[in-house]
Each structure stands twice: as C-alpha cells, then as structure tokens.
Amino acid sequence: MALVGVAVLAANLATVYSNLSLRSHVKDAAKDRLARTAEHFGDVAGVAYMNGGGWTGEARETIVHLAQADGLAGTLVDERGRDVAVVPPSAPAEAGAAATAPVRVGTRVVGGVTVSQADGRLLTPVETQLIRELDRMHLVAGITSALVAVAVALYLAWTLSGPLRRIRGGAERMRAGDLHARVKEGGDDEMRAVARALNDLAETLQHEEALRKESVADLAHELRTPAMGLLARIEAAQDGMLDDEAANLAAMHDEAVRLTRLLDDLSSLADAARPGMLLERTPVDLAAVAAGQVGAARRQFEEKGIVLSSELEPVTVDGDVKRLEQIVANLLSNALRYTDPGGRVVVRVTPVSGDAVLEVADTGIGIAEADLDLVFERFWRSEKSRSRTTGGAGIGLAIVKELVRAHGGQVAVASAPGEGSTFRVTLPATS
Numbered sequence: 001m002a003l004v005g006v007a008v009l010a011a012n013l014a015t016v017y018s019n020l021s022l023r024s025h026v027k028d029a030a031k032d033r034l035a036r037t038a039e040h041f042g043d044v045a046g047v048a049y050m051n052g053g054g055w056t057g058e059a060r061e062t063i064v065h066l067a068q069a070d071g072l073a074g075t076l077v078d079e080r081g082r083d084v085a086v087v088p089p090s091a092p093a094e095a096g097a098a099a100t101a102p103v104r105v106g107t108r109v110v111g112g113v114t115v116s117q118a119d120g121r122l123l124t125p126v127e128t129q130l131i132r133e134l135d136r137m138h139l140v141a142g143i144t145s146a147l148v149a150v151a152v153a154l155y156l157a158w159t160l161s162g163p164l165r166r167i168r169g170g171a172e173r174m175r176a177g178d179l180h181a182r183v184k185e186g187g188d189d190e191m192r193a194v195a196r197a198l199n200d201l202a203e204t205l206q207h208e209e210a211l212r213k214e215s216v217a218d219l220a221h222e223l224r225t226p227a228m229g230l231l232a233r234i235e236a237a238q239d240g241m242l243d244d245e246a247a248n249l250a251a252m253h254d255e256a257v258r259l260t261r262l263l264d265d266l267s268s269l270a271d272a273a274r275p276g277m278l279l280e281r282t283p284v285d286l287a288a289v290a291a292g293q294v295g296a297a298r299r300q301f302e303e304k305g306i307v308l309s310s311e312l313e314p315v316t317v318d319g320d321v322k323r324l325e326q327i328v329a330n331l332l333s334n335a336l337r338y339t340d341p342g343g344r345v346v347v348r349v350t351p352v353s354g355d356a357v358l359e360v361a362d363t364g365i366g367i368a369e370a371d372l373d374l375v376f377e378r379f380w381r382s383e384k385s386r387s388r389t390t391g392g393a394g395i396g397l398a399i400v401k402e403l404v405r406a407h408g409g410q411v412a413v414a415s416a417p418g419e420g421s422t423f424r425v426t427l428p429a430t431s
Contacts, residue, residue: 015142163187305341339364
C-alpha cells in the first residue's frame with residue numbers, strides 16, 4: 001500500500017505541475033501576442049496620422065476598420081488623452097486582457113492605443129481550445145500513469161514480499177515441529193541473511209533436539225544402573241539369597257554413592273546455568289586455587305600411576321573461590337578419567353596480556369577433531385562405553401563452560417587422538 005500510495009502521488013503531482021505550468025505559459029504567450037498587436041496598431045495609427053496630416057475622419061475610420069477586421073476592441077487617444085476612436089468590446093475586459101502602446105510619428109508621440117479581444121477575454125478561441133485539449137491530455141496521462149504506477153508498485157510489492165512469505169512459511173513449519181524445514185534463500189542481501197539465520201537456527205534446534213533425546217537416554221541409563229543394582233540386592237536380601245551381609249551393604253553403599261554423585265553433578269549443572277545469582281566475587285590468586293586442587297587430587301593420580309605436576313605463576317582474578325575450585329577440580333577429574341596409567345598431567349597458571357590463563361594438559365586418549373566442538377555439551381562423552389566404565393555422566397565439562405562464562409572468561413580445548421588434550425581457561429585478570 002505504501003508503494004502504491006507513493007507511486008500514485010508522484011504521478012498525480014507530476015501531472016498537476018505540468019498542467020499548471022503549461023497554462024501559465026499559454027497565458028504568457030497570449031499577453032505577448034496582445035502586446036505585439038498593440039504595438040502594430042500603434043504603428044498603423046502613426047502612418048494614418050502622418051498621411052492625413054492629423055487625426056482626420058479618414059484616419060479614424062481606417063483604425064476602426066482594421067480593429068473590427070481583426071476581431072479587436074480598443075481605444076485611440078490623441079496626445080492630450082482625448083478619445084479619437086473607440087471600438088467597444090462585447091463584454092467587460094478581463095483583468096490583464098488589454099495592452100497599450102504609444103502612437104509615434106518619427107520621434108514625436110502623437111497619441112496612444114489600447115487593444116483587447118472583442119469578447120474581452122485574454123485568450124483567443126483557439127488558445128482556449130488548446131488549453132482544453134491540454135487539460136484532457138493531462139487527465140488521460142495522469143490516470144494512465146497512476147494505473148501504471150499501481151501495477152508496477154503491486155508487482156514490486158509482490159516480488160519483494162516473496163522472500164518474506166517463504167521465511168514466514170519456513171518459520172511456521174519449524175514452529176509446528178518440523179525441524180527439518182529449510183527456507184530457500186532469495187531476495188536482496190538482507191533477505192538472504194535472514195533466511196540463512198533462520199536455517200542456522202533450525203539446524204541448531206535440530207541439533208539441540210537430538211542432543212536432548214540423547215541426553216535423556218544417557219541420564220536414564222546412568223540412573224537406571226545404580227537403581228537396578230540397589231533394587232536387585234534389596235530383593236536378594238529380602239529373599240535370603242545373600243550370605244555375606246556386610247559385602248552386600250558395601251555394594252549397596254557404592255551404588256547409593258554413585259547415585260548421589262550423579263545427582264550432585266546435575267545440581268551443579270543447574271546452578272552453573274544461573275551463575276550470576278551464585279557468584280560471590282573477591283580478588284583471588286588463581287595459582288593458589290590451582291595449587292590447592294592439585295594437592296587434593298595428587299593421591300588419586302598416584303593410585304592410578306599418573307604423574308601430576310604444576311607450573312604456577314601468581315595472577316589475581318575477580319572470582320568466586322568455590323566456583324574456581326570447581327573449575328580446576330572438574331578439569332583434573334576429566335584428565336584423570338581419560339589418561340592411562342603411566343601418563344602425565346600438567347596444570348599451568350600464567351598471566352598473558354592482561355588475562356589469567358589456566359591450562360590442564362594430559363597425555364590421555366585425546367579427542368577426535370570432529371568432536372572438539374561437542375566436548376562442552378551436556379552429557380556428551382567420547383567413547384561412551386569406556387566412559388561408563390571410568391565413571392562420570394558427561395556433565396563436568398559443561399559445568400566448567402558455564403562457570404567460566406559466568407566469570408566473563410572463555411574455555412577452549414586442543415586435542416588429537418592418541419596425543420592427549422589441553423584445556424585452556426582464560427579469565428580477566430585484575431590489576
């Protein structure tokens with residue numbers, strides 16, 4: 001509607017301007033014609049005055065005859081302003097519809113003449129008819145241009161809205177649950193960019209949906225295993241089929257601990273998803289935090305035959321001590337889980353260009369390049385069968401990602417299969 005309105009308005013304004021301009025030009029031409037006519041009659045009157053030796057009756061009759069022959073009305077006056085000859089108009093003259101010129105004999109002014117159309121109008125019938133024809137032509141041109149403008153505007157509107165209709169259709173299919181729907185890119189750069197963004201969103205949603213289903217299945221498996229173990233041992237005890245009651249209780253205790261650890265991980269992940277409400281920021285030496293966690297985990301690494309070392313430089317960050325400890329602990333736990341006996345894990349803290357960098361590098365099994373973008377996803381784990389034997393539900397690195405983001409930092413990983421992994425956390429350092 002906006003395109004149609006602008007097009008019609010532009011066409012009509014052009015038509016009105018053209019019509020008014022041409023009317024003005026025709027009237028100016030009529031005034032010039034009348035002025036030339038007055039000058040011509042002044043010259044004729046001067047010749048008649050000179051031939052008759054004055055304003056004789058013959059001179060007056062000649063002027064009147066010529067005026068009537070040309071369809072003019074007018075007045076001839078002598079040098080004193082007295083009427084010499086008068087040809088009255090058939091109707092009162094319009095304003096500006098008369099022209100005046102002097103009557104000269106040589107250089108002497110002997111009178112004056114005023115002329116107008118016999119009907120008192122400025123325009124002749126031919127000029128009036130010309131204006132009517134111009135008005136009609138302008139009306140036709142205005143209507144035609146308006147119709148053409150409407151047709152072009154409607155075509156442009158339909159063409160421009162085509163990509164929008166496709167985008168809307170794709171969005172409605174996605175809203176209805178069809179995450180495989182994609183929008184065909186078309187239109188200008190902006191439209192193509194919107195279509196690409198919507199397609200990227202659909203791919204992300206599709207990936208998130210697949211991950212959600214997989215996460216639910218993994219979580220169900222993780223919960224089912226200890227729960228079924230507990231249930232089986234309780235039923236066996238009820239049936240009196242277990243002879244070693246102490247061993248049965250110990251096994252049940254292990255299953256309960258496993259369940260508790262899994263629920264704690266889920267709770268930590270839920271807390272990390274809303275870190276802004278939980279952080280108690282204070283100036284903290286990241287090297288001291290890392291040293292504390294290295295000391296706490298050293299025995300576990302020794303029991304598995306893994307060398308744990310540290311290279312720590314003091315650097316202060318504005319953070320929550322407990323959450324920073326959780327970041328280091330989760331990275332160490334991940335390194336312990338995926339590093340074989342005889343391997344090595346190094347924890348480094350260094351200041352780099354105004355940032356505090358924490359690195360946990362291991363010589364473990366490594367991660368395939370295709371999986372590097374997935375390691376921080378919830379419940380994602382490489383080599384799932386091996387992961388379940390080593391423990392863990394694939395939540396630790398997701399917690400690390402959320403807590404690092406809450407501190408205004410970034411986390412990344414560099415790895416290759418069989419060459420180990422290096423997790424790098426970058427946090428803003430305080431001066």
